[in-house]
Amino acid sequence: MIVVVDTNIVFSAILSSEGKINDLLLNPGLAFHFYTPTFLIEELEKHHEKLKKISGLKDDDIKFLKRTVFNHIDFIDPEIIRPESWEKGFDLVKDIDENDTPFVALCLDINGSLWTGDKKLSNGLKQKGIDWIWTTDELLAEREK
Template identity: 50%
Template sequence: MKVVVDTKIVFSALLTPNGSISDILLNSSGTFDFFTPTFLLEELAHHHQKLLKLSAYSEQDLSFMKRMVLKKIEFIDLELISDLFWKKAIKMTTPIDEFDAPFVALSLALGASLWTGDKKLAKGLRLQKIDWAVNTADLEVIRDRS
């Protein structure tokens, strides 16, 4: 199953290495194929100091955690997504938060579920009758059935 992960999911995995999110990302080969836009790397670099502070990791430990998590995710250049998917994503996210459009556009382009840690986005998509936005509990159930 193809799954697009958003920034909050990756941050959660880094900050809680023994949590459910990390477990799913690190231990679901064969069940899920994870994808995210390449700009997530910029987000990680931009918030590096914040991640260090919140996690209380050393530089070396944070680098290790990043490598472990990011090697499980395939990065996709947003320029590869067609205008059609961008337009749909912007229309869907405008009433919620347009900054989430890249994740929605990538999900549309790949025919993938969107795993989001953004409750506002999840609720907004549910109100639009979007059934492919999933949460951690959803993925745990799917993995456990596999």
């Protein structure tokens, strides 16, 4: 399954290196192929101090954890996402959170599912009939099949 990972999932994986999210990212088995737009790197940099404060980790530890997680995700340059995917992605999230456009646009472009812990985004998209949103627990159950 093609799965687009959003920023809050990676953020959570770094915060809890022994948690379910980290386990799923680092041990996807043959069930999942993870992708994300390179925009995620900018998002994590923007929130680096918050990540540092919440986690209590040092810069080097955070860098190590990022590299570890990043090795299991294929990064896609947003410039190669088709304009129609950007337009449809924006239309889907404009009244939820426009900052999620790159992730939704990438899902549309590569026919993937979205893995998010963002309840507002998940609920908002599901209200619009989108059925390709996955929670961590749903993905864990899928991996075990």
